[in-house]
Amino acid sequence: MGALALALMSPASSRAAERDAAAADALFTEGRKLATQGNYQAACPKFSESYRLDPAPGTLLNLADCEDKTGKIAAATEHFRRALEALPPGDDRVPIARKRMTELDARVPRLTITVAAPLPPGTRVLRDGIEFGSPSLGVALPVEPGDHFVVVRSPGKQDRFYRLNLLEGDSRQLLVEPGAEQAEGAAPAAGPDTSSPSSQRTIGFVVGGLGVVGISAGIVTGLMVNDRKRTFDDNCKDGYCNAAGLDAADSGKTLLTVNAAAWAVGLVGVGVGTYLIVTGGDSKTPVTRAGLTPTVGGGKVVWEGAW
Known part of the structure; x- marks a missing residue:
């Protein structure tokens, strides 16, 4: 000593x-x-x-x-x-x-990430937020003891998540594969009958109010995402993350999805609500039924509307 x-x-x-x-x-x-x-x-x-x-x-x-x-x-x-x-x-x-x-x-644990079959073009394999290319697959790489997160991201497929805990001296193999095919989206939801101008304006105020709530949720979750980002940056250095950094990355990813959905619902709600309120004052104005179709893809939620 x-x-x-x-x-x-x-x-x-x-x-x-x-x-x-x-x-x-x-x-x-x-x-x-x-x-x-x-x-x-x-x-x-x-x-x-x-x-x-x-x-x-x-x-x-x-x-x-x-x-x-x-x-x-x-x-x-x-x-x-x-x-x-x-x-x-x-x-x-x-x-x-x-x-x-x-x-x-x-004492250092080793983790070997392998694939059962060739991965689709454009697939990314990330361990603890760090991307590892094909030369890294099948190789026993040193990692810190503790929890680790592996994500497989392929175009047109859902993310596949893996979580594992390694102790000192462990040598583990993890077989990974892409997730299921990405959902095409739900069928358009038929809106209520808006042929009556008074009922149309009422529905417009309700839909617009929901849109305002969605935008408020988007602002709040956006601030929370920024907070998780700062926590991640403070606790992930030189390619390594401590427990706080990993938790921030995990919760930040969830909040980012919620944030995208909140903004989508909020903006569409305000837009549809405004349209119904403005056009609801003229009984001669032809009005069709309103419908929204959510399409999930590429890490974002896209709402397609028709009215």
Whole structure:
């Protein structure tokens, strides 16, 4: 432990690329202070920012150690590996870093995503919000312990979702496939008889009121989507998301669907309501029945109307 502490206390002997060494040193010092206090959640971002400003191997070693303490063992393993590549062979920190990397690597879960049949053109496979191309399929890739979400998106098909939990040392295979064919949409709903001008205006006010409610719901859910987006951005860094980031991505996706539907219903409701109110004052004006057909596709809801 003494040798490890001495190795971690040095930011680096060589600087690969000077960017802002003074700021990097200040952040490194603050990160060491927080780590000494046991506040690794706050220390890790300091080390990460210090390394970005001045990529020193010693800073990367501290970041890897910090990530290990916070349970991000896949990221820690990768950062120990990168630090080993940057350190000179005779550096005293090499054997320490190699030992830590080997121990961590044995604990890192692996997830292999495979497909039962060739995927349709344009299909996207995402794990925890990150898209993985065909070269990544069938390969055991390291992941952090905990919950993971896999989504298969194919044109003209519903999204297929998978959720799984991996423990340290797990090696899991996940067979994925596209979802069912996208629904073509429900049949048009026949509206009430609006041949009477008075009843038409009444219906217009009701439909318009529902449209206003829909627009209000669209505004509220839009604000909620923005809040989930900020939470996702704050908790998903360098291709990894913590539990808060994953929850924000999951709930944000649901809210986005609700938001699209609310705006669609709201705008159509206001439009139809206005039309019925305006034309309802003239009994000689021919009026047909109103009908709306919802069509779902491409992540949005489209309402097609005829009146």
